[in-house]
Amino acid sequence: MEKKIDYGNYTAYREMVNSLTGELKTLLILSESVMLKNTADSIRDTLEKTANEHFEVAIVGEFKRGKSTLINALLGKEVLPADVLPATATLNRVTYSTEPYVQVEYKNGNSERVEIDKLENYVTKLTSEWEMTAETVHEATVYYDTDFCRNNVDIIDTPGLNDDEQMTNVTLSILPEIDAAVFVISANSPFSQFEKDFLEKKMLTCDVGRIIFVVNCFGTFSREDEEKIVETVRGRIARYVVEKAKLVMGEDSREFQVYMNKIGIPRVIGVYAKKALNAKIKSDAAMLEESNFPVFEKELETMLTKERGAITLQILINKITNTGTEILNTVVMRENALMMEKNEFMERYKNAIDEIEEIRTKKRAEFVKITDSANKVFDNLQPILDNYWNQIEAAAMDVIDKHQMSKDDFKRGNMKAIYDKLTEKIKENIETRAQLICEQIQNEINSALSDEAERLQSFEDEFFASVGRIREMFSVSHKASENKTVVENIIGAAMGTIGTGGIFLGFREAGIKGALLGGGIGFGGFFSIFYTAIAIGNPATVPVALCIMAFAGLAGTFTGKFAVDKILVKERIDRYKENFKTQVRKQFHEMRLNTDFFETVRKQVFSAFEGLKGKIEKETEIILRDTQKTLDDLNALKAEKNEVSQKEMERLHGIAEQASQIVSQSYTLRKEFAKQ
Numbered sequence: 001m002e003k004k005i006d007y008g009n010y011t012a013y014r015e016m017v018n019s020l021t022g023e024l025k026t027l028l029i030l031s032e033s034v035m036l037k038n039t040a041d042s043i044r045d046t047l048e049k050t051a052n053e054h055f056e057v058a059i060v061g062e063f064k065r066g067k068s069t070l071i072n073a074l075l076g077k078e079v080l081p082a083d084v085l086p087a088t089a090t091l092n093r094v095t096y097s098t099e100p101y102v103q104v105e106y107k108n109g110n111s112e113r114v115e116i117d118k119l120e121n122y123v124t125k126l127t128s129e130w131e132m133t134a135e136t137v138h139e140a141t142v143y144y145d146t147d148f149c150r151n152n153v154d155i156i157d158t159p160g161l162n163d164d165e166q167m168t169n170v171t172l173s174i175l176p177e178i179d180a181a182v183f184v185i186s187a188n189s190p191f192s193q194f195e196k197d198f199l200e201k202k203m204l205t206c207d208v209g210r211i212i213f214v215v216n217c218f219g220t221f222s223r224e225d226e227e228k229i230v231e232t233v234r235g236r237i238a239r240y241v242v243e244k245a246k247l248v249m250g251e252d253s254r255e256f257q258v259y260m261n262k263i264g265i266p267r268v269i270g271v272y273a274k275k276a277l278n279a280k281i282k283s284d285a286a287m288l289e290e291s292n293f294p295v296f297e298k299e300l301e302t303m304l305t306k307e308r309g310a311i312t313l314q315i316l317i318n319k320i321t322n323t324g325t326e327i328l329n330t331v332v333m334r335e336n337a338l339m340m341e342k343n344e345f346m347e348r349y350k351n352a353i354d355e356i357e358e359i360r361t362k363k364r365a366e367f368v369k370i371t372d373s374a375n376k377v378f379d380n381l382q383p384i385l386d387n388y389w390n391q392i393e394a395a396a397m398d399v400i401d402k403h404q405m406s407k408d409d410f411k412r413g414n415m416k417a418i419y420d421k422l423t424e425k426i427k428e429n430i431e432t433r434a435q436l437i438c439e440q441i442q443n444e445i446n447s448a449l450s451d452e453a454e455r456l457q458s459f460e461d462e463f464f465a466s467v468g469r470i471r472e473m474f475s476v477s478h479k480a481s482e483n484k485t486v487v488e489n490i491i492g493a494a495m496g497t498i499g500t501g502g503i504f505l506g507f508r509e510a511g512i513k514g515a516l517l518g519g520g521i522g523f524g525g526f527f528s529i530f531y532t533a534i535a536i537g538n539p540a541t542v543p544v545a546l547c548i549m550a551f552a553g554l555a556g557t558f559t560g561k562f563a564v565d566k567i568l569v570k571e572r573i574d575r576y577k578e579n580f581k582t583q584v585r586k587q588f589h590e591m592r593l594n595t596d597f598f599e600t601v602r603k604q605v606f607s608a609f610e611g612l613k614g615k616i617e618k619e620t621e622i623i624l625r626d627t628q629k630t631l632d633d634l635n636a637l638k639a640e641k642n643e644v645s646q647k648e649m650e651r652l653h654g655i656a657e658q659a660s661q662i663v664s665q666s667y668t669l670r671k672e673f674a675k676q
Helices: 010-033 037-051 067-075 128-134 165-177 193-202 205-210 223-249 254-262 273-282 285-290 293-339 342-380 382-386 388-402 412-473 486-498 501-505 522-537 544-557 573-594 597-640 646-675
Strands: 055-061 091-096 101-106 111-114 137-144 153-157 180-186 211-216 267-270
Touching (some): 037 597, 055 067, 211 293, 273 285, 342 382, 382 597, 388 412, 412 597
Parallel strands (some): 091 137, 180 211
Antiparallel strands (some): 091 153
């Protein structure tokens, strides 16, 4: 491995992933050779997830913003119909394949493989027949041979945000799952009312770091005007994000201050997608440069590799360091134990088994504390939960109170329009209020998880100190450096200035925090890796779905279909509004009976903290079970004979040499990574 880290483009990133997975495969062989079954299984799990990893980029925006043209420009070919208008909540995915075809997944569970030139027949409503077909489609996956997707990148073409409420909800539901989003805005009319409302009310605060805002149709303005448009868009987005963060976190909160320090400047880039597509088709480099598309592509590439990809690289580096160290610890323990007298070994063996049980007892006590923390979080949320429906109802009442009416509105021809307008405004307000409340709840849960993870670092210190004591029990040569075993000398030479203390006592001694919860570089790095690791391999921790439920579920249950016939004849505006309020309250009462929001939040809280427990349980048991298995194997071996063969010692020395080199390189790489 090279000391200098370069992963800012797809090629360099993939080369680095391949290099790291190659090291892990070597460690897999070594772990099996010293019978570390749990460590080996953990390595296999990481390798499998890495092999299946690919970046997912969602293209988001209103209809007629040039989304499909932008996708085609990324692909360099006209793959998608430029006038795609899904008639239902449909997602269209583009992924890599040397053979072009489309796999259509229907809502009834059936699927069909179709020719790629027939795609528009299934995903557009350019004809009434195609529209009827599109209504039955759940998702269409386009397999195509393009350079962009060859880099393990899938493009997800989402339905137009304002074309249909169900389509909008489908798009919103996938945003927490993707690696990056490209939000397409028209330069001709930047920030429609819908776009403004979407960014202000429905964009999750934490999403902004994963979004590139593309202002499309550049090239039709002067350079000066283009710069003004970009700056205007960037300024508005920054303002929306900050205001949303204040509402969610509270302006005086610690979370808000941290958020403001790391938020950075929103990524806003002006492009001319149509010109870029034509330039790529014609291989016209000058035209492509004029479209400014290469700037956008480079920014997207950097976001995926340097930011999202960096998390994957950290996970791999941490896994190499963790597992390599376990192998070295085991080799040292085996060598020392095999050199001991049988009686001395048996005494230390018994003490080591007792120490392992004591560690597990302490871990169970920590799990009780984690459950207590979950209960405390849920108790702290009670005021919000108790007031939830009151706030939703207040949002509806506020709409009715502020709605301007006159006597002319009571004319028979106007009443339905007034009714429809009020109902729609109520739905909009209650979903906005519900969304904000749920984001506040989510923020409280995430903040509490962060605090709990930080508290658990003291347990991590104690855990590795205990494991270190077990290994020290089997050290026969730790008092004087000249009496080190051959394996210890091998490790010392390979690690150089790092020293061997951390190798024998665990990562805490080497200055690496968070080994149990993902092994991040410092606490900030650890927490981002922890969430990503759980998202990849341990589901249901961060309650993203809670917010989706708020705006996709609550407003959908508010039909507004209540009896108003009896109040149509009322002439007085205040009486009309009071009767309208009464009917709205009745429907809210029914919604409250049919929607157990209290239970939904409870499940989100406890699943999040159970995820924390699960991570600790998994990582500690990998070490404890393998340590106990090593001790048991040695115990059986010592019962048979008191001396170890020269051949076995040479085998252990060879394992130590390989593992030492890999751990040394990964540690150096880790330090370089921390400087980025």
